[in-house]
Amino acid sequence: MSDKLLSGRLRHIFMLAALGAGFALFLVACGGDDDDSGGSNANVEVKETVAASDCGPKAGEKATGTPIKLGALATKQPGTDFSEIPRMTEAYFKCVNDNGGINGHPVDYVIETEQTDPGQAASQARKLIESEKVLGIAGSSSIIEADVNHKYYEQQGYYVIAAGIAPSAYGTSNISSVNMGPRYSSDGATQALIRKKVKKIVLVQSNVPGTEYIQEGPELITKAAGLPFEGLKENVPIQDANSVALKAVQAAGDDGGVVLNFTPPEALKILQAAQQQGLQDRVKWGCSTPCNTDFLAKALGDAWDGKLFVNAELNLITADAPDSNLYREVRKKYAPDIPLGSFSQMGFIMGRIATEALQGVKGEYTKDSVNKAFLDVKDFKTDILCGPWYYGKAPLHLPNNIDRTVTPQGGTMVENEDCFPISDVDPAIKQVREIEAKDPSLIGK
């Protein structure tokens, strides 16, 4: 039997169309999420006198005691590499080890990576705890591990210090993050635009799972201010940035505000398209933390100076203050290949927090003593964060809930607004403020 459905040429064309569709699907699968808080390799002059040896109690004296084994898990895959966060934590521990260690003990630090595969993330967590036998986890930054592993960590009695991404990194009892993630950062950008007297807020973000959760915060804050709100979602990678910019501006209307929640390359496409169509002055533009990179400020050029308001969860990388200066010194000496930027700042802070917590341990370093030390951290002050960082027993953890606003200026990001609290109209922030009010010692009050 022979079936003859189509002539040869048309059949070839259909086959090629099918191949093209397969190619498209493949590229979508590959292209996906290239999240990046970016950074800059700019040489930043250290104005205040500081030496890398300041990270330990005994300058120049190597720690020789029994090592304290700590670990971290990070996402590392093509297009999405968060491993520079724990690598910066590792750099800080190296500095500590070279300068007396923690009560004489060096830190033995293990970094595992995963490729957003839940099974792999689960097995890497078990490897850290059951095979590597790490006493504590500090420096993790994985897209999925908070969702996948937080229950396992809870069962095992681990209190994790992380740079979070998934909602579980902020909404659980046993993970506390040094950053605040996309929802609360979008809240901050929305607040900044409302203060600039916009008449409507339009939030534009990637059309990926989880964006409804992010949209809730800015929507509540906008409506509480008595303004209309509209949420738009765009498929990434964006293929028609001019149209997306136009759509956002039309939706916002005259004197409106547009908040972007995208990775830097996608945000850049929209902002540049807006510039080419003369739209940068039609509305006020805001952006969540990923836009806070000098790389983006440089790519945007002078046309955007003072016209884009970016929420910044951490201090400027150029800040002249003790921890900021130490961060740059440690990076320069122990991890010069890691760019200056918010990722390495997060890694540095996590190393600082873990070190300071472990210095207070009396007696042997065990899983229990290490995790109790992490859990007991309160009122940890650093000039890289606006407010004190803390852990403490609580159903959720959002210690980073006070932010700045920065804006591009001459190819770099500069401060536009000093530290301000993220609005407690967002229910999670309200809950956190209640926790802080109940135990004011968490924030040094």
Add this chain to the structure above:
Amino acid sequence: MPSWDEFQPFIVTGLALGGVYALSGVGLVVLYRATGVLNLAFGAVGAMGALIAWELINNAGWDDYPAYLMCILFGGVVTLAYGLLFGPPLANRDPLVKATASLGLALILLGTMSWIWSDKARSMVLPTSNENFMVSDVLVNYTQVIGFAFGVVVTFATAAFLRYTGLGTAMRALANDREITATLGVPVRRVEAAAWLGSGLLAGVAGLLLSNLVGLDATTLTFLVISSLAAALIARLQSLVVTLVAGIVVGLVNALITPILSISEYRDMTPFVLAIVALLWLSRHREISISRSA
């Protein structure tokens, strides 16, 4: 539903993108007709050319125009090299095999770009993007004008080239029957090489324009070949004029759907929906015959 005033700027963006889709589609069709290869690496070649131009301008201190030229030349050289290396061994294989082989080149280039340029935000603004004028209330920049005009000019210039020059006639002959053309003494390899080179140069031009009209991002630019591919398929990989019209329609429909919020997020389907509708329409009179032999 948005008002007419609100639709107007989307016509401009749609025409500009549509012009470049058409330009790319013409590059794909000419190469397919001459060599039987549907080059799925077209977008990746343009993307890498644009990133090389960015690198030369920003880190090697080159002036803009030599760097743009390098982008276009890169497209030509890489595509020609691929054609010279893999064209002859694949010459007698099925078109599907040839297309799949070009996918290999796309993946190699995509991997190389990810390795060299990572995923940081970059931009390369053509001088023409900073020059603009008003049409009604819509701001139009010259890159958009060039995008559209180049698509139209390249289509008609290529059609004239194929019709009135010896090389063009040889390409058309190759498209009809490679074996007979060869026996008539046409230097097949040389004619195919010219098609590879021309298609590659168009890939470079498209990469340069799209890096401005869309963004300088390896994945995005590689991905954009899909819209051009749809235009070429609508033209059944034959007609340049239909490719031009289809490219512009794909760009326009895609842009005009954008402000209609209820369907806006589905607009990326536009190229394939149009291609499927067109192919079904074109095959509507074909008879289905089933024969059974003992």
